Amino acid sequence: xxxxxxxxxAGPALALAATVALWxxxxxxxxAADATAAGPLSGQGAPTAPGTALRAAPxxxxxxxxxxxxxxxxxxxxxxxxxxxxxxxxxxxxINTLPHVQAWHQRYKDQGLxxxxxxxxxxxxxxxxxxVQAAIRRHGLGYPIAMDNDFxxxxxxxxxxxxxxxxxxxxxxxxxxxxxxxxxxxTEARIQEALRAP
Numbered sequence: 001x002x003x004x005x006x007x008x009x010a011g012p013a014l015a016l017a018a019t020v021a022l023w024x025x026x027x028x029x030x031x032a033a034d035a036t037a038a039g040p041l042s043g044q045g046a047p048t049a050p051g052t053a054l055r056a057a058p059x060x061x062x063x064x065x066x067x068x069x070x071x072x073x074x075x076x077x078x079x080x081x082x083x084x085x086x087x088x089x090x091x092x093x094x095i096n097t098l099p100h101v102q103a104w105h106q107r108y109k110d111q112g113l114x115x116x117x118x119x120x121x122x123x124x125x126x127x128x129x130x131x132v133q134a135a136i137r138r139h140g141l142g143y144p145i146a147m148d149n150d151f152x153x154x155x156x157x158x159x160x161x162x163x164x165x166x167x168x169x170x171x172x173x174x175x176x177x178x179x180x181x182x183x184x185x186x187t188e189a190r191i192q193e194a195l196r197a198p
Contacts, residue, residue, distance in 0.1 A: 054173035057082070057166070062152030063118070065129055067136055069144030072116060074172060081108075081194040082168040083115045086148075086159050088126050089135035093181050094163040098139045100184045101165075104191060105143040111195050112170075117145035120154045122162065169194050 057074055064071065074082065085101050087094035105115040121127045127149050136145060148154055157166065167176040167190055176190040 054169075054175060057084075057168045057172050057174050058153075058156040058158075060084075060116070060118070060146070060153050061156050062150050063146035063148055066144060066146045067133060068142060071146070072114070072144055074168065077114055078172050079170050080112050080114045081170060081191065083113060083191065084157075084166040084168065085115065085117045086120055086154065086157075086162060086164040086166075087117060088120055088122050088162050089132060090123055090126050091162045095139070096181050097163045097165075098141065100187075102139070102141055102143070104188060108191060108195060109143075113191060113195060115143035117141065117143060118148050118153050119145055120148040120151060120159075120162070167191060167194060169197060 060073055066072070083101070083104065085097070087097070089095070101115060101117070104113065109115075119126070119132050125131055127147075129147060132145070132147055146153075161179045163180065165176075165178045165187060166174055167187070169175045175194060176187070178187055
């Protein structure tokens with residue numbers, strides 16, 4: 001699912017995602033192409049060229065309330081591998097990814113992975129903390145989740161889709177991103193790679 005954005009970079013970013021998706025061939029509903037470490041979106045909405053510096057992860061801003069955790073910030077998590085998952089509880093594509101995200105949290109939390117769910121609403125009912133908390137219980141999610149009702153983190157990350165995953169290495173750089181469902185084995189391989197790296 002994507003959200004219409006009024007920002008000047010939204011058009012180029014969405015066009016790029018569509019172009020890459022077409023280049024990779026047909027994808028299932030809700031599935032879009034992913035960008036590897038060589039190609040996260042840069043500040044202008046274009047891919048960075050292979051061999052260039054990775055982009056620093058944007059901050060987590062304007063989040064709350066938090067569930068399953070006190071508030072977190074990426075600076076304090078330096079030295080850990082962080083997986084940020086943009087989702088909303090009314091999105092079926094998001095719901096389909098949650099068992100995988102929860103499994104990665106369970107499997108790798110003791111090895112240094114921190115999963116952070118950023119719940120950014122699409123519809124008014126998704127702005128209610130009680131509804132988000134009920135969804136967390138319903139899906140058995142044990143990792144930190146924060147509400148982003150004002151879209152401040154969404155916009156800081158220049159995100160345009162639900163669901164969207166961003167993997168941050170121990171130095172605080174975005175090394176992998178994936179939009180939509182699927183690519184679970186590839187995502188887990190990148191998590192393992194980031195955890196092994198110094």
